[in-house]
Amino acid sequence: MELQLKNIGMIKEANIKLDGLTVIAGENDTGKSTVGKFLYFTLCHDLKTKKDIDTLFESIFKTNIAKYNTPPSSVENNNKDFKLQPIFIETPLVWNFTDFFRDIALVESQMNIEIDYPYLMKDLNFKLFIKNASNGVDIKEKMTSLMDGKFEKDEKGSYFFNRNGKRIELVNTATGIKYFGIFQVLSQNNYLNKNTVLVLDEPEVHLHPKWQLEMAKIIVELVKNGVKVLVNSHSPYMIEALQRYSELAEINSDFYLAEDGYIKKENNSNSETLAKIFEKLSEPFDVFEEMDSQKMKKLING
Known part of the structure; x- marks a missing residue:
């Protein structure tokens, strides 16, 4: 290409x-x-x-x-x-706005409108929450080992960082960890494939x-x-x-x-x-x- x-x-x-x-x-x-x-x-x-x-x-x-x-x-x-299928990762700070993006998506669907906000972050956020049907490259374990923890969702659907059973809110998670976390979640959602x-x-x-x-x-x-x-x-x-x-x-x-x-x-x-x-x-x-x-x-x- x-x-x-x-x-x-x-x-x-x-x-x-x-x-x-x-x-x-x-x-x-x-x-x-x-x-x-x-x-x-x-x-x-x-x-x-x-x-x-x-x-x-x-x-x-x-x-x-x-x-x-x-x-x-x-x-x-x-x-x-x-x-x-393109994926653009501009900043790991997308994690700081996941709940905001989710609320926006809910408003858009309920009111049948489209709210103008950065598309690149919107698309990446979608891929962090919605699982892809096709199979992907599995690097989850490598990322978990590298981060000494993993990104998980709670019962409300909000992400947090789990390190040895301790919940760490994403606003308090190191920016480098957030970057690796994007890779972990994209992998488990099957967006990293051929x-x-x-x-x-x-x-x-x-x-x-x-x-x-x-x-x-x-x-x-x-x-x-x-x-x-x-x-x-x-x-x-x-x-x-x-x-x-x-x-x-x-x-x-x-x-x-x-x-x-x-x-x-x-x-x-x-x-x-x-x-x-x-x-x-x-x-x-x-x-x-x-x-x-x-x-x-x-x-x-x-």
């Missing part, structure tokens, strides 16, 4: 292959998130009318699709037999470097079992972990650098692209080295 974008937001051009693990690396405000959102938008199959399309587009991008004179993106899916396209937008933001490595392991495990995963990242730890674990697992992987309006692979080579990625993301460390050098000169010169 391939995604092509031109002149969308800050993206001048992007040609991205989605066949296993796809990683887009770059600094903030380089268009990484835009790619993931367009992928999600183009894979939404339940849009029946132009109004549905316009509403979803505006909810995701905060702008009107009418401003574009040509189709803003295209997706080529080589496997037409499967109906790909038809899934999972978009993770900078997952490292909420994770300690050690947990970033654990997250990379889980991502590679999902890809190994048929889930297509797109990761946007600016963390050298996450990117290198994904590189190393994907090589060990011998899965398909593609790395891209987002820079100056373009998202591309250097000479169609992962190794050349990764070298440029690490060079770009190591610039803050170069500043520290320069500071150390200046400090040493002061000590020497008195």
